[in-house]
Amino acid sequence: MKNIKDYTLEELKEQLVQMGEKPFRAEQIFAWLYVEKVKEFEEMTNLSKELREKLQKEFTMCNVKILQKQESVDGTKKYLLDLLDGNAIETVLMQYHYGKTICVSSQVGCKMGCKFCASTGIPFVRSLSAGEIIEEIIAVEQDTGERISNVVFMGIGEPLDNYDNVIKAIRIMNHPKGLNIGARHISISTSGLVPNIYRLAKENIPCTLSISLHATSNEKRSSMMPVNNAYPIEELIKACKDYLKEGGKRISFEYALAKDNNDAIGDAKQLVELLKGMLCHVNLIPINPIQNGKYDKSSMENIIRFRDYLNEHGIVATIRRELGSDIDAACGQLRRKNLNKGEEK
Numbered sequence: 001m002k003n004i005k006d007y008t009l010e011e012l013k014e015q016l017v018q019m020g021e022k023p024f025r026a027e028q029i030f031a032w033l034y035v036e037k038v039k040e041f042e043e044m045t046n047l048s049k050e051l052r053e054k055l056q057k058e059f060t061m062c063n064v065k066i067l068q069k070q071e072s073v074d075g076t077k078k079y080l081l082d083l084l085d086g087n088a089i090e091t092v093l094m095q096y097h098y099g100k101t102i103c104v105s106s107q108v109g110c111k112m113g114c115k116f117c118a119s120t121g122i123p124f125v126r127s128l129s130a131g132e133i134i135e136e137i138i139a140v141e142q143d144t145g146e147r148i149s150n151v152v153f154m155g156i157g158e159p160l161d162n163y164d165n166v167i168k169a170i171r172i173m174n175h176p177k178g179l180n181i182g183a184r185h186i187s188i189s190t191s192g193l194v195p196n197i198y199r200l201a202k203e204n205i206p207c208t209l210s211i212s213l214h215a216t217s218n219e220k221r222s223s224m225m226p227v228n229n230a231y232p233i234e235e236l237i238k239a240c241k242d243y244l245k246e247g248g249k250r251i252s253f254e255y256a257l258a259k260d261n262n263d264a265i266g267d268a269k270q271l272v273e274l275l276k277g278m279l280c281h282v283n284l285i286p287i288n289p290i291q292n293g294k295y296d297k298s299s300m301e302n303i304i305r306f307r308d309y310l311n312e313h314g315i316v317a318t319i320r321r322e323l324g325s326d327i328d329a330a331c332g333q334l335r336r337k338n339l340n341k342g343e344e345k
């Protein structure tokens with residue numbers, strides 16, 4: 001059956017016309033789904049009983065279930081969500097001074113194989129539909145009773161490897177009649193799938209693009225991220241410049257510092273060279289060591305020295321505050337979990 005949350009407003013209008021209904025009904029349905037956040041078609045009381053029954057026959061609402069919730073001492077919450085087909089994914093809610101940010105997953109598992117990431121080594125299962133991504137936001141908003149103002153695609157999966165559904169989900173969350181989250185409050189994070197960065201530049205969505213860079217030479221980056229073999233740094237940077245050329249867009253480069261790997265001043269120097277003249281921001285992340293991984297966290301002293309070097313040489317850099325590490329909810333710690341017991345799979 002079709003999930004009603006898989007459709008943008010325009011697509012839902014078409015669906016209703018095909019059912020012999022007036023297109024404005026789609027706006028009413030959108031309001032029930034994303035403003036009122038109802039769980040049943042029955043609750044859509046400004047639609048006739050007949051239409052509600054028709055919708056019930058044609059569509060599911062695919063309400064995800066919260067299987068587990070963990071709360072960190074810093075207020076970060078990690079949710080294990082049941083996708084209703086035996087799969088489950090993790091979603092994290094973080095509290096910043098400017099509002100609530102949700103870190104959504106875009107796939108069940110990930111194909112990218114980054115050596116430092118906990119999602120690696122577990123087989124990839126499937127991509128999420130647009131409606132399932134939207135459900136991550138709705139489920140958490142309903143649980144907390146508070147509005148989410150920012151969305152980052154930094155959970156499990158590679159969003160640009162699930163391009164169409166991610167774009168559709170962004171259109172639904174961004175629509176003033178949908179979840180009404182501004183494009184500037186939405187970030188897509190990518191390991192660097194170059195062809196889809198060019199595609200994204202052409203979409204009329206001024207969201208922030210986060211590039212998981214992590215190294216400045218192809219040799220080092222390829223050793224950390226196999227995707228670099230397919231799309232080396234020069235091509236990635238060229239695609240980023242193209243993205244910036246399209247109006248109103250921003251880029252943030254993610255750089256996870258690992259001890260004795262990519263945290264020397266020489267690396268900072270190369271980073272300055274690489275990003276010279278680009279309107280961008282660098283986010284420094286103390287790498288989170290994973291089980292049996294070969295990378296250790298850089299010392300805070302090194303990280304600060306690295307940041308200061310960038311700032312002194314014209315690159316705006318900040319150190320990302322670590323949230324939720326006590327509940328395994330910090331960067332790169334999310335994994336695909338088995339439904340019944342919440343265990344790794």
Ligand code: SAH
Pocket residue numbers: 112114116117118153154155156157158159189190191192210211212254256285286287288289290331332333
């Ligand atoms: N596939 C996407 C989004 C998911 S990962 C991407 O690669 O960008 C979200 C961010 O967490 C990325 O910047 C990723 O490189 C980073 N990350 C993954 N594992 C990490 C770890 N162990 N420590 C710190 N950051 C990590």
